[in-house]
Amino acid sequence: MIVLRPMNGENYAHAAAVEQTCFLDRPWTAEQFREELGIDFSRTFIAYDGDAAVGFVNIWLTPPTATVNNIAVLPGHRRRGIADLLLDCAEEVCAGLEELTLEVRVSNRPAIGLYEKHGFVNVARRRNFYENPREDAFIMTKKLSGVNGND
Ligand SMILES: CC(C)(COP(=O)(O)OP(=O)(O)OC[C@H]1O[C@@H](n2cnc3c(N)ncnc32)[C@H](O)[C@@H]1OP(=O)(O)O)[C@@H](O)C(=O)NCCC(=O)NCCS
Numbered sequence: 001m002i003v004l005r006p007m008n009g010e011n012y013a014h015a016a017a018v019e020q021t022c023f024l025d026r027p028w029t030a031e032q033f034r035e036e037l038g039i040d041f042s043r044t045f046i047a048y049d050g051d052a053a054v055g056f057v058n059i060w061l062t063p064p065t066a067t068v069n070n071i072a073v074l075p076g077h078r079r080r081g082i083a084d085l086l087l088d089c090a091e092e093v094c095a096g097l098e099e100l101t102l103e104v105r106v107s108n109r110p111a112i113g114l115y116e117k118h119g120f121v122n123v124a125r126r127r128n129f130y131e132n133p134r135e136d137a138f139i140m141t142k143k144l145s146g147v148n149g150n151d
Contacts (some may be wrong), residue, residue, distance in 0.1 A: 002082055004089050007044035007056070009037060014053035015046050022072035025132040045089050047073070047082050057086040059093065059100075064146070066094045068102040071111075083114050091118070091144070098146045103137040105130055115140050 007015055016030035036042045041062055047055035055073035059066055068090060073082045094100055103126065104111045112122075120140040129137035 001049075002054070002080075002085060003048045004045045004085060005048060007033065007037065007046055009034075011046060011053070012037060012044075015044055015056040015058075018046075018053055018056050018072055018074055019070070021074055023070075025130065028070070043090075043093050045086060047086055049077065055082045055086055057083075057090050059090045061094065061097065063096075064098040066090075066097050066100050068100060071114075078110070084117070087114065087118050091142075094144055096146070097144050099141055099143055101139065101141045103129060103139055106136045106138055112138065112140075115142075118142065 005011065012033040013030045016028060016033045019033070020027045033044065036044055036058065039060075041060050042058065043061065044056055044058045046053050054077040055071075057071040058069045060069060068087075071083055071086055071090075073080075073086075091100065100120070102115065102120070104115065106125070120142045122138045123141050124139040126137045126139060128134050
């Protein structure tokens with residue numbers, strides 16, 4: 001069974017290990033994850049399969065919007081619904097906010113499929129946003145219900 005736990009001073013290196021397996025372009029270090037713990041608008045949740053950390057999501061809450069900075073699942077654990085759980089969790093944490101936004105490589109079909117499944121729409125393309133390899137980003141957003149439940 002997959003369990004999501006908030007990142008804390010004991011387990012931040014688990015998130016870094018997932019990050020460094022999943023991302024080749026300047027992955028965040030364990031120290032950077034530790035620094036996130038000191039940012040009051042940052043939230044990170046780690047997915048565990050038993051004792052093994054298999055995924056994480058990091059978001060920044062900057063009312064009235066929030067940003068999904070990163071989400072990743074270890075290769076051997078993909079297509080099991082773990083990113084679905086992580087993104088659901090991120091959206092719950094954003095309750096009361098108006099919009100969730102993120103950037104994604106235009107070639108990243110798995111991530112774009114995930115975001116589309118969760119109701120994100122492609123609103124812009126940012127040229128040469130990424131390095132290694134250089135690539136454009138799609139900016140995707142999802143309208144949330146907002147403070148009063150009005151769309
Ligand atoms: C993107 C990523 C987080 C998805 O994780 P996952 O746990 O495999 O995703 P899930 O099993 O929860 O799938 C949820 C949905 O995502 C989409 N999806 C996931 N993998 C996909 C793939 N290979 N191709 C197309 N759509 C895919 C589907 O819509 C899927 O829903 P479905 O199973 O009902 O079809 C994972 O592939 C990953 O870690 N990639 C590398 C890191 C990365 O690119 N992160 C995003 C940075 S912007």
